[in-house]
Amino acid sequence: MMTAEMPSPLGHALAGLAVGFAGLDPNARPDANLLDRPSTFLMASAVVAAMPDLDLLFPVQHRAVTHSVGATLLVMIMTAVVTGQVTGRIGWRWVWGMGLAHASHIVLDWLGVDRFPPLGIEALWPFRHDFYISGWDLFPPTDRRLGEPTMIATNLHAALYEIGIVGPITVMAWLATRRRKTRVLFSVPAVPPPPSGAVADKGGISDRPAPREAR
Numbered sequence: 503m504m505t506a507e508m509p510s511p512l513g514h515a516l517a518g519l520a521v522g523f524a525g526l527d528p529n530a531r532p533d534a535n536l537l538d539r540p541s542t543f544l545m546a547s548a549v550v551a552a553m554p555d556l557d558l559l560f561p562v563q564h565r566a567v568t569h570s571v572g573a574t575l576l577v578m579i580m581t582a583v584v585t586g587q588v589t590g591r592i593g594w595r596w597v598w599g600m601g602l603a604h605a606s607h608i609v610l611d612w613l614g615v616d617r618f619p620p621l622g623i624e625a626l627w628p629f630r631h632d633f634y635i636s637g638w639d640l641f642p643p644t645d646r647r648l649g650e651p652t653m654i655a656t657n658l659h660a661a662l663y664e665i666g667i668v669g670p671i672t673v674m675a676w677l678a679t680r681r682r683k684t685r686v687l688f689s690v691p692a693v694p695p696p697p698s699g700a701v702a703d704k705g706g707i708s709d710r711p712a713p714r715e716a717r
């Protein structure tokens with residue numbers, strides 16, 4: 503099989519990280535529950551952003567259904583179900599974060615080079631079955647043909663472009679997170695955070711238990 507990925511998992515993971523930083527809860531603490539930790543959210547964003555290319559491992563068409571808004575919706579629904587099951591309420595930050603991380607893959611591939619027809623991605627499945635590509639060739643193709651003499655050079659070239667284009671966006675998203683954190687640090691100290699058990703009742707009326715999110 504000669505299908506070249508465009509861009510590589512590196513570029514996709516960087517874009518996922520950018521989405522993760524942008525969607526990070528500024529109050530998230532590294533010692534919180536696994537689902538509330540910033541590292542979990544960032545890691546999940548990076549993995550979900552790279553995930554559509556797993557279709558290469560299966561006997562299905564590459565850059566088809568896994569690279570579509572239909573798959574983005576599926577990721578969001580699955581995230582809603584999982585966070586609902588694990589925490590008892592739907593984690594909307596997670597739902598939108600994972601949805602955008604997945605969508606970033608579609609955008610990056612759309613901006614990349616493709617040499618093998620059908621060119622591009624089946625971005626609007628299941629609503630349309632056409633393949634789309636921008637033609638902007640922003641990301642050079644990668645090469646997965648082991649042993650090919652030009653493979654290392656091709657992939658290095660692609661990686662440099664990905665780091666050069668997506669890297670600054672990721673760094674900016676990270677810096678913005680740090681600024682949000684500083685703001686929280688300066689505006690909150692007067693009000694100490696409630697003990698973790700009280701957080702769940704914050705929205706409810708004090709003499710009634712907060713109603714569970716309907717599913």
Ligand SMILES: [Zn+2]
Pocket residue numbers: 507508509554555565569607611
């Ligand atoms: Zn892809």
